[in-house]
Amino acid sequence: MNLPDAVVIGGGPAGSRVASRLAEMGHEVVVLERQKQPGERACCTGLISQNCVTDFDIDEKVILKRANSARLFSPSGIMLRLWREKTQACIIDRAAFDTAIADRAQEKGAKYLTGTLVKNLEVGDDRVRLEAVCRGERLNLEARAAVIAAGFGSTLAEKLGLGRVGDFVVGVQAEVATKGTDEVEAYFGEEIAPGFFAWLVPTSSRRARLGLLSRRHPRLYLERLMLSLKTQGKIIEGKVKPCYGGIPLKPLARTYGQRLLVVGDAAGQVKPISGGGIYYGLLCADIAADTLHQALKGDNLSSRALAGYQRRWRKKLGPELDIGYYARKFYERLSDKQIDRMFSLIKSRGIDQALLQAEDLSFDWHGEAVMRLIGHKIVANALQAMKAPFLLGRQP
Ligand SMILES: Cc1cc2nc3c(=O)[nH]c(=O)nc-3n(C[C@H](O)[C@H](O)[C@H](O)COP(=O)(O)OP(=O)(O)OC[C@H]3O[C@@H](n4cnc5c(N)ncnc54)[C@H](O)[C@@H]3O)c2cc1C
Secondary structure, X not given: OOOOOEEEEOOOHHHHHHXXXXXXXXXXXXXXXXXXXXXXOOOOOOEEEHHHHHHOOOOHHHEEEEEOEEEEEOOOOOEEEEEOOOOOEEEEOHHHHHHHHHHHHHHHOOEEEEOEEEEEEEEOOOOEEEEEEEOOEEEEEEEOEEEEOOOOOOOHHHHOOOOOOOEEEEEEEEEEEEOOOOOEEEEOOOOOOOOOOEEEEEOOOOEEEEEEEEOOOHHHHHHHHHHHHXXXXXXXXXXXXXXXXXXXXXXXXXXXXXXXXXXXXXXXXXXXOOOOOXXXXXXXXXXXXXXXXXXXXXXXXXXXXXXXXXHHHHHHHHHHHHHHHHHHHHHHOOOHHHHHHHHHHHHHOOHHHHHHHOOOOOOOOOHHHHHHHHHOHHHHHHHHHOOOHHHOOOOO
C-alpha cells in the first residue's frame, strides 16, 4: 500500500498552508485536526497586515474591517497617533479564515480528518507512525513524513527531542460592546499589562476585541482594564467570557528532524514584540512545503536533507526575531515613568512622524523601526541613561 507523502498535525493557518502548497505540488497529504471545524476554538484578535492579505491571497470574505491608524496610550495617558493613508492592517474573522484556508487545501487535494487528536508520533527509518483518536475511535496512521503544526503547547516536538519554545507569554481576550470605537488602540503600563501591552481592536462599529498579554494574572488585568474602559465610556456593559492562549516569544532551537518539520506557533515563529504569529507562520509554511517537496521528490527525508528548512526560515526571520526579542526584554524592564518619558520624547520631537514617513516602517517587520528608533540621537541618549543593554558600548 502506498503511504501518504505527508501527514500534517494541526489544521490552523500554518498547517493548512503547508498542506495546500504540498497538495498543489502533487503530493498526497492528510491533515489531522483535533477540532471538528478548523479555527473553531481559536483565541486570536485576527490583526494581520495588508501585505499578509495580498501575499497569501486571503479571501475578502473573512476580513471584518480595515485599519490605517492606531492610538497608543502611555501609562499616564500620553497619546501617540500613528496614521497612514493606506490600509495598514486588516482584522479578520479567525474561524472563517481557518476554514477558508482549509477549504483551499482541500480543493487542491489535501484530505482532512477533523475531530482527530494526535496522541503520539514516532519516526522510523522508512516512515512516521501516528496514534490518534478520531471521534472516539483509535486510529493508527503512517506516512512518509510528518509536519507538526499543532500550535503553542503541543508536546509532540519535545517528545521527539526537538526541545521546547524558549519563552512565552499568555494572551487573554474578550469580545466587548463599544460605543463606536473606530481606531485600534493599545495601552501600556505596569497596571495594565506589565511588561507587555493591551489592545482594543474594533471588529464592527459596535463591537471590539479587548485583550492583553501578561506573564501573570492575565484575567485579573483584563477585568481591571475592562472596568477602566467602562468608566471612560469606551466600553458598554456586557457579559464577557475571555479566551486564553499561550504565545511563544522565542523559537524552538531545532525545527526539523528525520522525516519531520515543525511550523508556526509550534516552532515559535512569532513576532516577539507584538505576539502576532499568523504572517510568520504562513511564510514558514511555504518554506517548509518547498523543502519537503524537494526531499520527497529526491526520496531523501534525512534530517540533513530537511535542515535547509531551518536555514531558510532563519535567514528570512532570524534577525527580526533576535532584535524583536531583545527589544521586548528591554521594554519589560522599563518603569512606567520611563515609558512615559519615551512617549513624550517621541511625541515632542516628532520622531513618531519621522518613523511614519520612513518607507520601510512595516506592520510585520519591526527590526528596522527598532534600530531606527535606538539610532535616533535623542532616544539613544535617553536609553543610555536607562542603561539599555543593547546600547552599552555604542556611541549615540
Ligand atoms: C489572545 C491572542 C490574540 C492573538 N492575536 C493575534 C493577532 O491579532 N494577529 C496574529 O498574527 N496573531 C495573533 N495571535 C497569535 C496567533 O493566534 C497564532 O500565532 C496563530 O494561531 C498560529 O497559527 P498555527 O497554525 O501555528 O497554530 P494554531 O492556530 O494554534 O493551530 C494549531 C492547530 O492544531 C490543532 N492541534 C493542536 N494539537 C493537536 C493534536 N495533538 N492533534 C491534532 N490537532 C491538534 C489545534 O486544534 C489548532 O487548530 C494571538 C494569540 C492570542 C492568544
